[in-house]
Amino acid sequence: MAYNRFWFKMLVCCGFCLCDKLRTMRTSYHTHSRWSDGEGEIVDFVRTASRLGLDEFGMSDHCVIHPNNSRIPWSIPAEMLESYIEEVRAASYEAQGSLTVRIGIEMDYFSESEDAIRDVLAKYPFDYAIGSVHFFGDFPIDEAAERWDKLDQKQRDQIIRGYWQSVRKMAESRLFDIAGHLDLTKKFGHFASIDLSAEISAALDAIADSGMIVELNTSGWHRPCNEQYPSLSILQGCIDRGIPVIVTADAHSPRELTRDFDRAYALLQEVGYVEKDLEIRIAQRNFCKLK
Numbered sequence: 001m002a003y004n005r006f007w008f009k010m011l012v013c014c015g016f017c018l019c020d021k022l023r024t025m026r027t028s029y030h031t032h033s034r035w036s037d038g039e040g041e042i043v044d045f046v047r048t049a050s051r052l053g054l055d056e057f058g059m060s061d062h063c064v065i066h067p068n069n070s071r072i073p074w075s076i077p078a079e080m081l082e083s084y085i086e087e088v089r090a091a092s093y094e095a096q097g098s099l100t101v102r103i104g105i106e107m108d109y110f111s112e113s114e115d116a117i118r119d120v121l122a123k124y125p126f127d128y129a130i131g132s133v134h135f136f137g138d139f140p141i142d143e144a145a146e147r148w149d150k151l152d153q154k155q156r157d158q159i160i161r162g163y164w165q166s167v168r169k170m171a172e173s174r175l176f177d178i179a180g181h182l183d184l185t186k187k188f189g190h191f192a193s194i195d196l197s198a199e200i201s202a203a204l205d206a207i208a209d210s211g212m213i214v215e216l217n218t219s220g221w222h223r224p225c226n227e228q229y230p231s232l233s234i235l236q237g238c239i240d241r242g243i244p245v246i247v248t249a250d251a252h253s254p255r256e257l258t259r260d261f262d263r264a265y266a267l268l269q270e271v272g273y274v275e276k277d278l279e280i281r282i283a284q285r286n287f288c289k290l291k
């Protein structure tokens, strides 16, 4: 790899609770502007993050390098990444006070595209890369409920099993820093009818081995599944393995930047995370643990 991988900066917590909820450094690292499938300019996100008093904000628009080279309309084409990064940099000058702006990317994982993904991540100065599985083969997992409705349960089970196998391979690839919206296959309210605990455990073991962070992505509370990504039992699997967790909104507009964050921190507290577990700062894909 062209970059060094150290550890996450885990800041010493400020040590008090507010309204019974965890009090941590507030970041919002999973965000999409009009560069991919979100609304608003990057600078609008930065201004809102400043106004909300976030400590750190990161832009993470989509980049999909599909193995069959198909153009994905909601993805930044690889040749536009330099302009995207320049725009994040320019917008960061708008940041007031203590807000730090990070350059991120949400990249799709395909085992067939590993080399191409590695090249892109090495070429550009990203602070972090979210690795996400949005496809099972050519089947877009989170595009439309109708696609799932047309399937029989056996086909759904096959997709959900394949999804977890891809997540395991994604972690084993060591290409990414954050595991994006684990459990995405439940988006439209469809769940496996077979026991996939072995596949899920293998994926979480690989994530723990890779040193990746898992996100508690609050957008699931606004989807038909009406549940955060990932489920409570998977979050418990993360804590059992010592996997760090950050709270993200998967914001597709500036107004969603911290949507349901208080609810998410309360849930993490319930699962057993404490403040210091959640004080994570990401910089230039180098991670340090503060003393």
Ligand SMILES: [Zn+2]
Residues within 6 Å of the ligand: 106, 132, 134, 180, 181
């Ligand atoms: Zn995603």
Ligand SMILES: [Zn+2]
Residues within 6 Å of the ligand: 030, 031, 032, 106, 250
């Ligand atoms: Zn996203």
